[in-house]
Amino acid sequence: MRFTHSGPAPTERNDAKTLKTLLPYLLEFKGRVALALSLLMLAKLANVSVPWFLKDIVDQLSATQAALAMPLGLVAAYGLARLATSVFGELRDAVFAKVTQRAIRRIALQVFEHLHRLSLRFHLERQTGGMSRDIERGTKGIGFLLNFTLFNILPTLVEIGLVAGILLVNYHWSFAVVTFLTIASYIGFTLGVTEWRMVFRRSMNELDSQANSKAIDALLNYETVKYFGNERYEVARYDGNLASWERSAVRNQTSLNFLNAGQGVIIAVGVTVLVGLAARGVVDGSMSVGDMVLVNAYLIQLYAPLNFLGFVYREIKHSLADMERMFTLLEQGEEVADRPGAQTLATRQAAIRFEQVQFGYDGKRQILHDVSFDIPAGKTVAVVGASGAGKSTLSRLLFRFYDVGAGRITLNGVDIRELTQASLRAHIGIVPQ
Missing domain, CATH: 3.40.50.300 (P-loop containing nucleotide triphosphate hydrolases)
Structure with a gap:
């Protein structure tokens, strides 16, 4: 008679499903999340105000010698704005730390408890080394995803919107158009190439888990390997997995270099065009030197988060892939489960x-x-x-x-x-x- 599993097979996951699984763990600390987001917005507003103070300082110094005393207040405001950016950012991280660590703790505990509820068949068919690596990478991915999604992608998009709005309102429309085209090209290129690269990352994860499983299983069964003189076989089997992992790792790295190079080209072209527009404005008198400094400062502020945004998006996709394998364990159905209303055994004599x-x-x-x-x-x-x-x-x-x-x-x-x-x-x- 054929014996079959009673639990449902895990379904194929996607990024949205993985994020939905994570969401309830954030709602445990709604107040902390709201406070952290408020501090994030304050930090970004302070950061966007910094170039304005710098512009006013330059314009004051460029005017007349009589106005040289005036920038003292602007210098103080400039320093306070930069200080506020840093302080609000650190407070945000401190407030959110408990949310992140509690989520990691609860999810890791839930996976651990669930694995103990699964049948012996599941554990005999799965390799412990690979499963432990999946859990390790998944829990690390949670911390990265929570911190970088809320505190890098979201604020970067907010800052881009603020800067583009300021350029559109205060300067020629061409500044905002070039900014939007540069950002759109950068994001489109990053998303497209990153999706293509995810195939290599998933392959690396799978091969890494397989290699780790073979190594741990061989070492756990050291005595048996010695009994049969199987050292060369185990080494060859391990090396075969490492060779496959090496090929995937090389493809992953070369595709990353292509992505970085493309991002650099897009940013360089956008920055050059904007600086050229600002320089022409200074020459024809429609912009002051302070305006030139302001536009350049905003470009520098946008360049860093845009460049970082590519890295963050790649790492978030990697984290989602890592979490996907861990959450799949939670979807593994229990083959042997207590029936509804099951009795509690209490006896001192058992037939x-x-x-x-x-x-x-x-x-x-x-x-x-x-x-x-x-x-x-x-x-x-x-x-x-x-x-x-x-x-x-x-x-x-x-x-x-x-x-x-x-x-x-x-x-x-x-x-x-x-x-x-x-x-x-x-x-x-x-x-x-």
Whole structure:
């Protein structure tokens, strides 16, 4: 008789589904999130005001010698604006730290608990080394995603909007047009190439997990490897995975270099055009030297976050890929689960009965065929047989690591599937080999 999994197979995830899974963990600290976002906006407003103070200082100094005393207040305001940018940024990170670390803790704990609820079959079929690497990368990805999405992508977009609006209102429309075209080209190029590169990242993750699994499994089974003189085989198998990982890593790096080069070209062209427009404005008298300084300062302020935005987007996509593998573990259905209303076992005398039990780990080989026997309370029963006859399978079924394919196992006349697994196992003692 074929034995099948009772839990649903994990469904294919996407980035939106991964983010939706993460969202409830943020809502635990709504106040902190709101405060952190408020501090973020204050920091960006202070940062955008810095070039204006610098412009006024330059214009005052360029006017007349009589006005040389005036910039003192502007210099103080300039310094305060830069200080506010830094202080608000640090306060934001301090407020949000508890949100990030609590989310990592809760998700890691939930995955750990869920793995203990999964069946023995799942753990025998999965390689522990690869699974531990998936969890490690996934939890790191959570911290990166939370911090950089809220505190880099969002504020960068806000700053871009503010700067573009200032240029549009105060200067010729061509400044805003060039700014928007540069940003649109940069973002479009970054998104397109990054999506293409994600294939290499996913491949690297898979091959890294496989290599790590093979290494850990070989070392955990060191004695067995030595028994059969299999050192060369294990080394060759490990090296084969590393070779495949190396090829994916090289493609990942070269595609990254292409992305960085393309981003550099777009930014260089945009900056050059804007500086040329500002210089022409100074020459024809429509702009002051302070305006030239202001436009240049804004370009410098935009250049850094735009360049960083490409890096952040790439890393966020990588983090989502890492989290995807970890969250997939949470979607793995429980093969053996307590039934609704399951009884809690409480007894000091246990009579066990196997009634026409059939079981096979898969459809290719049946292990138990209509097995029936009784173990009266207080009696000792020995089970003997050849290797592979099903002796260990009996204890696994009694512990409900698996459920029987047909028949039933009773304890004091109650089918053990009607009992909670925790109370059942609490009444059983075992001495493993």
